[in-house]
Amino acid sequence: MGSPTAKRKQRSPIQRVIRWSPWHYRFWREIARWCYEQSLHNPAVVAADSGFPAHRQLLQSYQQIRKETLEIALSGRLPANHEIMQQQRTLYEFDRKVWGMLPLRGYGYDYPANQALIPSLRSFLQHHPDVVSAAVSLFPPGKVLRPHKGPFKGVWRYHLPLYVEHFGDGRSSCELMIDGQNYYLQEGEGFLWDDTFMHSAINRSSQPRVVLLFDVFRKDQPIWLIGMSWIFLWVAQIWQHVQNMRQRAGLQ
Template structure:
C-alpha cells in the first residue's frame, strides 16, 4: 500500500485501540440485529450473486478499484473481484438494480454503509493484513462455498489467528482491523456478501470521529465512482 495510506491507517488504529477492547469476532445479535434478515434471505441473495457472476469478467478486481490494495489483491496473479452496490453510503444504482432483494435489505438497514459481492478465484490467497478503521464492523455472509474432499468449506477466513470455515448461509460479524487473511484452497470461485456496518457501541467522541471519517471516505468514493459501477 502507499506510504500515506499506511501511515494514516496506523494512526487511525492507535486512536481507536486505546478506547475499544472488543474481540475480533462479535455477537451479531447484539451488534447487528439486522443480520437475521440477511441470513433468512441468503438463498435469494445467492441467486442474484450467481446472476452477476455470469458476467464475472466485467467485474473489476479490487486493486483496480482501490490502488492502495494492490499488495493484497494482486499479490499472486489470481483474481479477487468486487461487485460493489453501495460504498460508505454511496449507492451505485445500476449495480443495485441487478440485485433487488439485496437492495431492499440494505435500504431497510440504516447501519449498513457498504454492500459488495466478493468473488475469490480458485487458489486465491489474500495475505495477512489489517483494515484501517474501527468505526465499522465487517459482515460476512457466505453465498457459494466450495467444499474439500472431507466436506468442509474449502475457503478459510483466518481472523486474529483463528481459522473460520463457514458454510453457505452462515453469517459472521468481525472487526477487520485485526489481522486476517483468506485462502480459497479449491478449484471453484468462492462468493460471499461483504457488508460494512456502522459501529454504534462507542464513546461519543469516537462516534463523532467516525462520522467525519465516513464522510471523508464517501467523498473519495464519489470521485472514484466511475471505476466501481459495472
C-alpha cells in the first residue's frame, strides 16, 4: 500500500498504558469489539441488497445525488476529518495529506446545515433512520489510509463512489484492501462491508475521489446486542453535542 512519508511517533511504556487504560475510550472500544465478535460472524464483504435493501433508492436517484454532492465536495471547502474528530488525527499524520469530510449524520446525531446542502440526500436520510451515519468523503490524490479496524460492529459500512478515476482492467482510484483482499470500487455501484475487519485504502490517481459513506444499523444482531448498540449510539450523540461538533463540521 506504499510507505508513509512521516513516521509515527514512538510512545513510551507509560504513554501506552495511559492510552489503553479504563479511563480511555480505546479500552472500552476493545471490550465492545470483543463482545460483538463473539456473537456476530460474517464475511468482510456482504451483498448490499441483503444488508441494506434501501440502497436501491439511492441508486435510483444517483445522478441527482451525484450532481448535488459534487458541487459541494469539489468546492475546496470541506473540513478536514482530523480537525472534526481528534481521534482521527493519526490517519492524517500517517502521510500528512488532508482527508476532507462533510458529516451529514453521525451515529444518529444530525448535521442539519450540512444536510440542507444536499437536498436529495437529506430526504433519503429523513426516511431512513437506520442509516445512523452519513458523510461525504473526499480522498486527495496519493492519500494512503493506513491499515486499521473500525470501532463498532453494530453497523455495516456502505460506500457509494461518486467521482472516481478508472484505470482499466476493473481497477480504479477507489481502492480498498479488506481482510487481505483488494477491491476497486466503481462510480454508481454500492459496496457493503464490515469495517471492523482490518482494512486500508489508497488513491493512486492525480485527482481526488469522492465517495458517500454510510453506516447502516445491523438487523442481524441478537436482542442483547441491539440494546448495547443503542447505548453506544446514545453515548456517541451526547459526545458530539458536548464537543460542539456541528460548528467544527461546517463548510470552511
